[in-house]
Amino acid sequence: MSARESAIDALLLQREIEAFYYFEAELLDDRRYGEWLDLLADDIVYFMPLRRNVKYGSQAADENSVEGVDAAWFDEGKHTLTQRVAQIKTGIHWAEEPLSRIRHLVTNVQIAHSTSGEMSAKELDVKSRFLVYRNRIDDETDIFVGQRTDRLRYVGGGWKVARREILLDQSTLLAKNLTFFF
Numbered sequence: 001m002s003a004r005e006s007a008i009d010a011l012l013l014q015r016e017i018e019a020f021y022y023f024e025a026e027l028l029d030d031r032r033y034g035e036w037l038d039l040l041a042d043d044i045v046y047f048m049p050l051r052r053n054v055k056y057g058s059q060a061a062d063e064n065s066v067e068g069v070d071a072a073w074f075d076e077g078k079h080t081l082t083q084r085v086a087q088i089k090t091g092i093h094w095a096e097e098p099l100s101r102i103r104h105l106v107t108n109v110q111i112a113h114s115t116s117g118e119m120s121a122k123e124l125d126v127k128s129r130f131l132v133y134r135n136r137i138d139d140e141t142d143i144f145v146g147q148r149t150d151r152l153r154y155v156g157g158g159w160k161v162a163r164r165e166i167l168l169d170q171s172t173l174l175a176k177n178l179t180f181f182f
Contacts, residue, residue, distance in 0.1 A: 010111075013111065014109070014111060016159075017109060017111060017124065017126055017152065017159070018106075018109050020039075020152070020159045021106045021109060021128060022106065024036065024039055024104075024106075024161075025104035025105070025106055027039070028102065028104050028180070028181055029102055029103055029104055031099070033085040033088065033089065033181075034085070036085075036181070037078070037081065037082055037085060039159075039160055039161060040078055040081065040160060040161050041078070041153055041155065041160040041161060041162040042078055043077070043078070043162065044077060044078050044081070044160075044161055044162055044163065044164070045067075045076075045077065045162075045163045045164070046074055046075075046076045046077070046080075046081060046163075046164050046166075047067050047072060047074060047075050047076075047163075047164070047165050047166070048072060048073040048074040048075075048165070048166035048167075048168065048182070049064040049065040049066070049067065049070070049072050049073070049165075049167070050064070050065040050070065050071055050072060050073060050171075051063060051064060051167070051168060051169075051170065051171040052064070052065075052171060053171050064167065067165075073166075073168075073173075073178060074166070074178075081181075084179075088179065093179065095176070095177040095179045096179050098136070098137065100134045100135065100136045100179070100180060101134070101135045101136070102132065102133065102134045102135075102180055103132070103133045104130060104131075104132050104182075105130060105131040105132075105133075106128050106129070106130050107128065107129050107130075107131075108127075108128060108129040109126060109127075109128045110126065110127045110128070111124055111125075111126050112124075112125040112126060112127055122153070122154040123151055123152065123153050123154070123162065124151070124152045124154075124159075125149070125150070125151055125152075126149075126150045126151075126152055127147060127148070127149050127150075128147070128148050128150070129145075129146070129147055129148075130144075130145070130146060130147070130148060130182060131143065131144070131145050132144040132145075132180070132182060134175070134180060140176065142174070142175040144168055144170075144175075144182070145168070145169045145170075146166060146167050146168040146169050146182075147166075147167045147169075148164055148165065148166050148167075148182065149164075149165045149167075150162075150163060150164050150165075151163035151164075164182070166182045
């Protein structure tokens with residue numbers, strides 16, 4: 001394969017992954033949670049650590065809570081995510097009655113690593129930045145900004161999220177709840 005063909009393949013893959021993220025955002029914004037769950041691998045790890053304000057020089061070791069050890073905003077698998085969706089869909093979830101209006105913006109998509117091998121077993125490590133805007137009732141507005149580090153897995157002709165780590169750029173959440181998805 002020539003350098004040009006390799007560059008074209010990389011551009012096509014970049015566009016494919018960006019389209020995947022835009023579609024995922026649309027599903028979440030449109031409250032199509034069942035379809036969103038279909039984009040998640042059965043063994044997904046969905047993790048959002050707590051962020052701490054730490055002294056300069058110790059941020060690498062101490063800024064984020066540790067998965068499986070410390071408390072986290074989210075440390076879930078597919079079963080728990082499915083239960084959260086079922087709870088929202090009852091229509092009597094106290095934090096989503098009335099429903100929030102949410103918009104997900106995804107940007108700075110960077111494919112960090114791809115494993116070699118057959119396409120059916122392909123995995124990509126992808127970083128992206130996000131802004132999630134939520135408005136509820138008349139006066140509740142929340143804005144969340146951060147980074148996601150995902151492991152995407154190519155399964156059955158499409159991509160699935162096998163792992164998602166969400167890093168918020170705030171250590172104290174002012175939102176009344178976290179009933180939505182990133």
